[in-house]
Amino acid sequence: MLTGSVSEAARSLYRTQPAISFQLSSLERELGNPLFIRRGGRLHPMPEAHYLFEEAGSILDQLSVTERNMKSLHELKSGMLTIVCMPGPSVFFLPKLISEFVKDHEDIDVKLITRTSRQVEQIVSSQHYDVGLADGDLTSLAYTSLVKHDVVNCDCLCAMPINDPLAKKDFITPQDLSGRPMSSLHSDHPLSVKIESIFQQAGAEYNLRFEAQFFFPLFTFVENGLAYAIVDAISANSYSVYREGNEKLIFKPMRPNIHLAVSIMTPSHRPTSNLAKAFSQFLRTELRCIAKYDPNTKTPSAAE
Numbered sequence: 001m002l003t004g005s006v007s008e009a010a011r012s013l014y015r016t017q018p019a020i021s022f023q024l025s026s027l028e029r030e031l032g033n034p035l036f037i038r039r040g041g042r043l044h045p046m047p048e049a050h051y052l053f054e055e056a057g058s059i060l061d062q063l064s065v066t067e068r069n070m071k072s073l074h075e076l077k078s079g080m081l082t083i084v085c086m087p088g089p090s091v092f093f094l095p096k097l098i099s100e101f102v103k104d105h106e107d108i109d110v111k112l113i114t115r116t117s118r119q120v121e122q123i124v125s126s127q128h129y130d131v132g133l134a135d136g137d138l139t140s141l142a143y144t145s146l147v148k149h150d151v152v153n154c155d156c157l158c159a160m161p162i163n164d165p166l167a168k169k170d171f172i173t174p175q176d177l178s179g180r181p182m183s184s185l186h187s188d189h190p191l192s193v194k195i196e197s198i199f200q201q202a203g204a205e206y207n208l209r210f211e212a213q214f215f216f217p218l219f220t221f222v223e224n225g226l227a228y229a230i231v232d233a234i235s236a237n238s239y240s241v242y243r244e245g246n247e248k249l250i251f252k253p254m255r256p257n258i259h260l261a262v263s264i265m266t267p268s269h270r271p272t273s274n275l276a277k278a279f280s281q282f283l284r285t286e287l288r289c290i291a292k293y294d295p296n297t298k299t300p301s302a303a304e
Contacts, residue, residue: 130276136261137190156258157251178204183227
């Protein structure tokens, strides 16, 4: 169709002229229609040839687009990520992390929804989301066969105003906080139960004044000097992002150590895309980086 002759087509395709003639004749026999009229040593296309040429061109163009898209997916330049996260990290930590992950890839789309930790596990178990992030102490693990859990233990830190007398200490003990007003998650949360138990074992008075469903509201009580709070490293890192350049709080490690388990969840029976694998690894690396207190910066460390 493009050259008007078999010989020119053969040269363009690096084939012999007999080979092209044979392929063309075979195609006409298979279709049951002549495609060209041979006149004066040249080929003159029939209407059927024009139709086939347009249809084949569209198919080849779509194959080229598909090939480019597959290469982009392989090179993590495009695709869709679906993420479900517990409330705390979904406000600052995860949006910042996602922004860093996609900043040079404008064709990567992200869907992020916020649910409770138990709901996160249920949604990931439905196999409809790529990645979930939840409080590992709250997940029931009832969906173990449907969900893969990658648990990271995050240090818990004591939040206090920068000018608080306890801010001069290298670490905080239950005795340091004995009788002082505390703010914490709701009393039946496993971390709250753990903190109260540690106070009891140390013979310290646990004076709980403020309760909240999530960590972040506790910072307001602490900033106003109304209470102390023992929070996880992710929440401390999120506070640093939120208050960057205007921090009013400082975070000190606890002795004995207190940990909060955080679970990165992926569906067991849904094929994982290269993009989802790469983001899960990126999330895992960042979580493990900030999970430990950095004495040099006085805050949980974060990957650059």
